[in-house]
Amino acid sequence: MKKDKWGYGIHPDRQIDLDNANLSLLELVRQSEPSYNLCIACGSCAATCTAGNLTTISLRRINIYLQRGMIKELREEIRRCMLCGKCYLACPRGVNTRHVIIAIHEALKATGYEEL
Amino acid sequence: MRNYDPFVLPFMLGFLFLVVLIIYKFAQWLIRLNMREKVLFRHGMLSRKFLHAGNEVFMESLIHRKMFKANPLLGYMHMSLAFGWFLLIVLGNVESRLHTGAHLNMPYFPIFLKFFVTEKETIPFYGGFTNLMDFLLLMVLSGVFLALIKRMTSRIFGMRRTTNLKVGDKIALITLWLIFPLRLFAESLTAAQHHNGGFMTENVGQFLAAFLPTDQLSYPAWWLYSISLGAFFVAVPFSRYMHIPAEILLIYLRHFGIHSTKVYSSFSELEVYSCSRCGVCIDKCQLHTADIHFNTPTYFFRAIRERSLSGDLTDACLLCDRCTAACPVEINTTAIRIAKRATFSTSFKSDFSYLPANHTRRKADVAYFAGCMTHLTPAIRKAMIAILEHAKVKYHFIDEQGICCGRPLMMTGRLEEAQQLVRKNEALIKGSGARILLLSCPICLKAFREDYHLDIRIMHHSEYICELMDRQILQIPAGTQLFSFHDPCELGRGSGIFDQPRKILSEAGKLVKSKFEKENSFCCGGSLGHTSLSQAQRNIITQEVVNELTKNNPDSLVTACPLCKKTFTRWSEVPVKDIAEIVAEVISLGSTQSDREQNTNSLGIKVHEKQKRK
Numbered sequence: 001m002k003k004d005k006w007g008y009g010i011h012p013d014r015q016i017d018l019d020n021a022n023l024s025l026l027e028l029v030r031q032s033e034p035s036y037n038l039c040i041a042c043g044s045c046a047a048t049c050t051a052g053n054l055t056t057i058s059l060r061r062i063n064i065y066l067q068r069g070m071i072k073e074l075r076e077e078i079r080r081c082m083l084c085g086k087c088y089l090a091c092p093r094g095v096n097t098r099h100v101i102i103a104i105h106e107a108l109k110a111t112g113y114e115e116l
Numbered sequence: 117m118r119n120y121d122p123f124v125l126p127f128m129l130g131f132l133f134l135v136v137l138i139i140y141k142f143a144q145w146l147i148r149l150n151m152r153e154k155v156l157f158r159h160g161m162l163s164r165k166f167l168h169a170g171n172e173v174f175m176e177s178l179i180h181r182k183m184f185k186a187n188p189l190l191g192y193m194h195m196s197l198a199f200g201w202f203l204l205i206v207l208g209n210v211e212s213r214l215h216t217g218a219h220l221n222m223p224y225f226p227i228f229l230k231f232f233v234t235e236k237e238t239i240p241f242y243g244g245f246t247n248l249m250d251f252l253l254l255m256v257l258s259g260v261f262l263a264l265i266k267r268m269t270s271r272i273f274g275m276r277r278t279t280n281l282k283v284g285d286k287i288a289l290i291t292l293w294l295i296f297p298l299r300l301f302a303e304s305l306t307a308a309q310h311h312n313g314g315f316m317t318e319n320v321g322q323f324l325a326a327f328l329p330t331d332q333l334s335y336p337a338w339w340l341y342s343i344s345l346g347a348f349f350v351a352v353p354f355s356r357y358m359h360i361p362a363e364i365l366l367i368y369l370r371h372f373g374i375h376s377t378k379v380y381s382s383f384s385e386l387e388v389y390s391c392s393r394c395g396v397c398i399d400k401c402q403l404h405t406a407d408i409h410f411n412t413p414t415y416f417f418r419a420i421r422e423r424s425l426s427g428d429l430t431d432a433c434l435l436c437d438r439c440t441a442a443c444p445v446e447i448n449t450t451a452i453r454i455a456k457r458a459t460f461s462t463s464f465k466s467d468f469s470y471l472p473a474n475h476t477r478r479k480a481d482v483a484y485f486a487g488c489m490t491h492l493t494p495a496i497r498k499a500m501i502a503i504l505e506h507a508k509v510k511y512h513f514i515d516e517q518g519i520c521c522g523r524p525l526m527m528t529g530r531l532e533e534a535q536q537l538v539r540k541n542e543a544l545i546k547g548s549g550a551r552i553l554l555l556s557c558p559i560c561l562k563a564f565r566e567d568y569h570l571d572i573r574i575m576h577h578s579e580y581i582c583e584l585m586d587r588q589i590l591q592i593p594a595g596t597q598l599f600s601f602h603d604p605c606e607l608g609r610g611s612g613i614f615d616q617p618r619k620i621l622s623e624a625g626k627l628v629k630s631k632f633e634k635e636n637s638f639c640c641g642g643s644l645g646h647t648s649l650s651q652a653q654r655n656i657i658t659q660e661v662v663n664e665l666t667k668n669n670p671d672s673l674v675t676a677c678p679l680c681k682k683t684f685t686r687w688s689e690v691p692v693k694d695i696a697e698i699v700a701e702v703i704s705l706g707s708t709q710s711d712r713e714q715n716t717n718s719l720g721i722k723v724h725e726k727q728k729r730k
């Protein structure tokens with residue numbers, strides 16, 4: 001059905017099929033930074049983020065992208081991080097966030113997903 | 117008189133091999149210097165710097181002055197070996213020239229003089245010479261003896277751990293230790309036959325003659341002595357002893373104004389070779405507390421030389437500079453560590469296109485850049501602003517919505533990514549037209565001083581407050597509080613600011629002394645220099661430091677870095693404050709509440725501010 005005719009359209013399918021999701025990155029990150037598993041998605045990291053003041057970046061969301069295998073979105077967002085370390089100090093669970101970010105970059109490289 | 121015997125061959129071959137190799141290595145290091153460094157080298161060779169460098173070579177490579185400072189016994193051990201051996205060679209040369217009357221003798225001749233010259237009458241002042249030579253030999257032997265003891269028990273040298281050696285080093289070490297006892301043996305046996313020894317060799321000779329066939333043993337003893345020398349010379353390039361020639365070149369280049377940078381260069385390589393693996397840095401490293409070993413510059417540099425460096429070893433460091441401050445060779449270990457990290461780290465392909473293109477150009481004298489970490493500890497920021505307003509300074513808070521200084525990225529070796537932030541901040545600061553850039557975070561301070569091109573004064577707030585006091589703009593009433601001060605790595609060792617915070621605190625109260633202050637201060641454990649260190653490991657380090665710094669029961673544990681403050685606050689029973697907070701308190705202005713009483717995450721800031729408004 002054409003959108004211009006009716007003024008509305010169907011939302012793109014947002015269902016995530018975890019059976020088919022690409023979780024190879026997630027596995028690599030878990031191995032290289034075990035504290036990743038402690039994340040409770042509280043969002044403290046996102047609330048304090050230096051880059052987050054100026055653009056859309058949220059480590060909590062990045063973590064979710066990783067768990068759902070949304071590599072394209074993940075890749076775009078993680079490049080905005082300045083590695084300043086504020087998120088690490090804010091995290092109540094002691095997740096080594098700076099190393100998580102490095103581990104994600106390394107995993108992107110190892111899996112060949114780093115190119116856009 | 118003979119002046120050749122086949123037993124000199126092992127020595128001569130080893131000696132030639134070493135000379136050729138050193139010339140080759142020196143040429144390689146010099147050729148690979150960049151253009152600017154080459155110009156500095158050429159100018160330096162023809163200037164007075166050349167003489168100054170020569171003096172330092174004498175003081176450091178022979179006398180080992182800094183080693184003496186680190187520990188007198190360790191200093192004596194190095195000095196007796198190096199300077200004693202050097203004098204033996206010099207005196208031997210003088211003696212042999214007096215004997216032959218020639219200006220030049222074969223290099224082996226002075227070394228084996230006692231073998232070739234057995235008639236005392238042929239050398240003027242023979243008695244004096246030979247006793248002096250015996251004395252020097254005794255001095256070297258005492259150094260060898262101490263070295264042996266150090267291998268067995270390093271504690272008496274003030275070292276808890278000594279360097280773990282590999283094969284090449286072991287061969288070199290054993291041959292080095294054998295050289296001087298063998299020399300004593302050979303000279304004594306000859307003295308027993310010809311009575312040409314001094315107070316030591318003559319008597320040892322007599323003693324040996326009582327139960328050994330000296331005439332049969334003396335010739336083989338000279339062979340052994342020559343072989344040990346030759347073997348040592350061949351082992352030098354493959355062992356830590358390459359540091360002896362390397363350090364000499366290093367001292368010259370340093371005097372000519374060449375220094376290491378965050379890019380691994382020929383000069384960095386020379387620094388790596390100049391490490392003597394003395395092990396002084398090992399005990400300095402706090403990572404031992406977290407059960408991480410074999411990470412210190414000793415092992416890091418060895419891995420570079422052996423081409424077996426791994427990413428993990430490169431990463432295993434807080435970049436705290438404790439080892440650098442203690443290193444007798446003054447190698448810039450942190451710069452080399454960062455340079456090597458650059459070769460291991462995956463690129464971030466950073467995208468900072470979201471950063472605003474234009475900055476507000478509000479003019480002010482002082483541009484205040486709080487930095488990420490200060491935004492996380494709002495009490496420090498508020499205290500600083502209170503002080504600035506109290507002193508009626510025309511300031512401009514330039515990073516209310518600011519970005520990172522770039523140093524955290526640099527510390528992981530991501531220099532290009534960091535450059536993007538550097539350029540942004542440079543434009544921001546230049547746009548403000550300020551004459552002074554005021555910083556609350558020593559991490560930023562270090563970045564702005566070393567990696568930015570700014571023509572204005574760059575000051576940490578402890579320096580700035582001190583200057584306000586000196587100019588009578590700020591008066592601090594004398595108080596009775598007891599302070600324990602922690603020197604942050606990047607402020608103290610990193611930027612050489614030790615006195616200003618102490619001056620401020622001694623005005624405001626009483627400062628307690630600590631064994632771990634100034635150059636020897638600890639890292640708080642929160643360092644951004646180590647990315648993979650776990651929270652649990654950091655906690656162990658921090659707890660140890662807090663215990664040490666609060667054992668005198670101070671009223672507050674004071675520091676001058678937001679990251680140190682944040683790190684300590686979790687573990688300290690005593691209130692932890694930044695020096696700016698202390699000042700703001702005593703001039704009874706601004707917030708008197710520290711972060712400790714607030715909700716410490718950034719959401720907490722709002723809660724706290726609302727409460728205050730009520």
Ligand code: SF4
Nearest residue numbers: 049081082084085087
């Ligand atoms: S390290 Fe990256 S994600 Fe964390 S606060 Fe800084 S900019 Fe944000």
Ligand code: SF4
Nearest residue numbers: 039040042043045091
């Ligand atoms: S602050 Fe820590 S626990 Fe909370 S979302 Fe971020 S990483 Fe996860």
Ligand code: SF4
Nearest residue numbers: 391393394395397443
């Ligand atoms: S880095 Fe310095 S202190 Fe450490 S072993 Fe080498 S020379 Fe000694």
Ligand code: SF4
Nearest residue numbers: 401433434436437439
């Ligand atoms: S800089 Fe600090 S953490 Fe790194 S090796 Fe030296 S003492 Fe250890």
